[in-house]
Amino acid sequence: MSKLFEHIFRVFDQFSKRKMPVYIIGGAVRDLLLQRPVSDVDFLIPWIDMEEAREIICSAFGSYPRLNRKFRTFNVIRPFCNFDFSMMREEFYKKPGELPEVRSGDLRTDLLRRDFTVNTMLMDSHFNIYDFIGGMEDIERKIIRTVTTVSFLEDPTRVLRGLRFAEHLNFNLADDFEILLRDAGEKRVFEGIEGHRIFAELKLAGKGIKRIYEVxxxxxxxxxxxxxxxEEKNLVKIIxxxxxxxxxxxxxxxxxxKSIKEQHREIFAKKMKISKKHIKILEGGKY
Structure with a gap:
């Protein structure tokens, strides 16, 4: 048995002992179905006392997880995998682009808060897969589709994430993807988003960064x-x-x-809050 599945079984066992439901959700289920390597596993657990959850997770891993009290999430890092735990919740956005407030939720509300259908499938301790939102069909059709039509209005960074998934998985975008993007653009939801969140997605994009830029x-x-x-024509052509x-x-x-003015390099670096290393590259240094 691999170390990955050994740890997964430990988590299932500890929650099962307490008669609590626990599921693997999101990218790990998607990647297992696609027979892709799994390096991140997300667990979905009930909305319970945070200290109780912390103790259960510690029992599974032998050490206490990192805790984010605002979002009631937990994280355990191992050399071979990153394990995240979130509680079934509902999210409320005061403004587009801002991080949400979270409240107690159930399985339905938790699935509806997620980004794309291919990331909504659940796997239980017996490795049964549950698909309530059409993720399996979209995997078979190789399509990246939002869970709801307000997805980009709630969190505009999902646009970049969707483009990244499409590139990495070699999937197509749903027919309404750019329609929903234009709708979000018309409502000017990107004005309030912090640049470092955009740059974080660009860093993960790999070869898909050109596609993100163009869209x-x-x-x-x-x-x-x-x-x-x-968006200047000369730069678009160069890129x-x-x-x-x-x-x-x-x-x-x-x-x-090498393609923009010095003042624009400074504006970009400040807006995106990029590191000294990345500023050096932007200014023509080696990497």
Whole structure:
């Protein structure tokens, strides 16, 4: 038995002893179905006392998890996998782009708060899979589809995440993906989003960063974030030509740095709150 499944069985066992439901949810279920490597496992547990949950998780792993009290989540890192625990919850967004407030929820409300259908499937301790929102069908059809039509209004970073999933999984975007993006753009939801959250998604995008850049250009999203110079025709042409060779955000920064004015480099770095390492690359340094 692999170390990954050994730890998964321990978690199931500890919650089962207390007669509490626990599921694997999200990307791990998706990747197991696609026979892809799994390096992150998300568990969904009931809304219970946080100290009780902390003790149960400690019993499974032999050490206390990191705790985020605001979102009632737990995290355990092992060399071979990252394990996250969240409680069944409901989310409320005061403003688009802001992090949500969370309240006690059930399985239905928790599934409806999630980003894409392919990330909503559940797996129980007997490895039965439950699909209430059509994730299995979308995996078979290789489609990235939002769970609700207000998904991008609630959290605009889901746009970048969806594009990243499409690239990494070699999936297509649902027919309404860019329609929902344009609708979110018309409501100017990207104006209030913090740049570091956008850059965090760019860092994870790998070779998909060119696609993200182009889609945001078409929707006029860079302008909403105060980075309208990224939509200038000359720059778009340069990135379209060079982007096919990119392997990640470092290549994007290198191309960007040599193609825009110094004042624009400063604006980009400040808006995205990028690290000193990435500022150096943007300014023409090696990486």
């Amino acid at each position: 945001l250009c078409r929707a006029g999203i860079w302008s909403q974030m105060g980075l309208g110079f990224l 379209c030509d060079e982007g096919e060779k990119w392997n990640g955000v470092e290549d994007f920064l290198k191309t960007l740095g």
